[in-house]
Amino acid sequence: MMPIPYGRQHIDQEDINAVIKALSSDYLTQGPAVQSFEENFAKYVGSKYAVAVSNGTAALHLCALALGVKPGVNVITTPITFAASANCVRYCGGDVYFADIDPETLTLDPVKVEELILSKPEGYFSGIIPVDFAGFPVNLEKFKELTNRYNLWIIEDACHAPGGYFRDSTDLKIKCGGGSFANLAIFSFHPVKHIAAGEGGMITTNDEKIYRQLLKLRTHGITKNPNELNENHGGWYYEMQELGYNYRMPDILCALGESQLKKADEGIKRRREIAIKYDEALKDLPITCRSNRSESGHAYHLYVIETDQRLELYEFLKTSNIYCQVHYIPVHLLPYYKENYGDQSFPNSETYYSRCLSLPMYPSLSEEEQDYVIMKLKEFYG
Structure with a gap:
């Protein structure tokens, strides 16, 4: 069996043709492909506006800047995420506080968030960054209740969940990134994500x-x-009105992103098929499957299991050319955060981290490859 990664891109001839068309156009950057991708992405998630940037981390950084994060501003996020969800606050000189996860959903627990808010003086916190983890959509309605009560803003880190949704208290479908409850949302087009633009x-x-x-x-x-403009000296005139960054996304990548966007729903459908097959095949093994299949709006970026033999299983699968991954080392345990914020304990996050493993999950994963992964899991557990 050829190597099977935990995630990978799928590029077809339509994607290649889209990039060739962009390369053959008059614009390689700052051209019409950028606006086209933005407009179509906004339609896809149901938001009014979309701004394409160089990567998901840049998106987080600009969101934090736009919402006024600076020294003296305190923001809450989850320990179970990629470091960028917290780093964006530090880039602006703000301080990061973590609240523990809900052990069932693996996402930021609003109860723990409120406990943290109440442990500090009124007005201490400015915002919350919940993360749609593994494709499971955070119930932002619950966080919106907190932000209304304590005058906070929300940045939804939806990198794992384009096309995902949850249902609010009125049973209305709320799309990830649609802006119904969050002030801003961000997405990533890294190759392992749903929409791969490089x-x-x-x-x-x-x-x-x-x-x-x-x-x-x-x-x-x-x-x-x-x-x-404050003045206007002619058609050539521009003004630098604040300190910004070169976080532009070029037309070449936007053309690839828009081509991938057209296949996004098809990709989620395939991810759900893979998750259902894993659920059924692994149900009798001594592991916990974290697909949350009962949630119809799950976007299935990852298929996470939990096992008491994580290291042994990881190494066994690796020798079989199956390359799993761990998502994530809790951010508060990373050396930078320990050095700057001291030792902290979030039991739910740490227990989850000690047992989690992400199995191969991507639309181009073949039936043969998934059967091989399942066979090796069953072999490991005897």
Whole structure:
């Protein structure tokens, strides 16, 4: 069996043709493919606005800047995420506080968040960054209740869940990144994600003022919009109105992203088929499957199991050319955060981390490959 990774991109001829078309056009960057991708992505998630940027981390950074994170600002997020969800606050000079996860959903626990808020003086915290982990959508309605009560904002880290959704208290389908409850949401187009553009990210929002600010921040803080200029010396004139960054996503990658976007729903359908097959095949093994299949809006970025023999299983599968991964080392245990914030304990996150393993999960995973993974799991457990 050829090597089977935990995740990978699937590029077809349609994707290749889209990139060739962009390469043959007049624009390699800052051209029409960027706006086209933004508009179609906004339609896909149900938001008013979308801003394409160079990667998901840049998206988080710009969101934090747009919401006023700076020294003295305190923000809450989950320990079970990639470091960027917390790092974006530190980039702006703010401070990060962690709250533990719900052991059932593996996402930020709103009860723990409220306990943390109440442990500090009124107004101590400015915002929350919940993460749609492994494709499981955070119930943002519950967090919106907290933000209304304590005057906070929300950045939804939806990198794992484009096309995912949850149902609110009225049974309305709420799409990840649609902006119904969060001020901003971000996505990633890294090769292992649902939409693979090589690199790239997207910010979505329903707030026009923030949208306009994000457009400037991704391009050095510069605008040429006549309606935003303090002066106007001619068609060539621009103003740098604040300190921004070069976080642009080029037309070549946007063309690939838009081509992938057309197949996104088909990809989620295939991911759900893979999850269902794993659920059925592994149900009698001494492991816990974390697909949350009962949640119809799960986007299945990862298929996570929990086992008391994680290291042994990881090494056994590796010798069989099956390359699993661990998602994630809790952020508060990383040396940088321990050095800057001291030793902290979040029992649910640490227990989960000690047992978790992500099995191969991607739309191009073949039936033969999945059967091989299942066979090797059963072999390991005898």
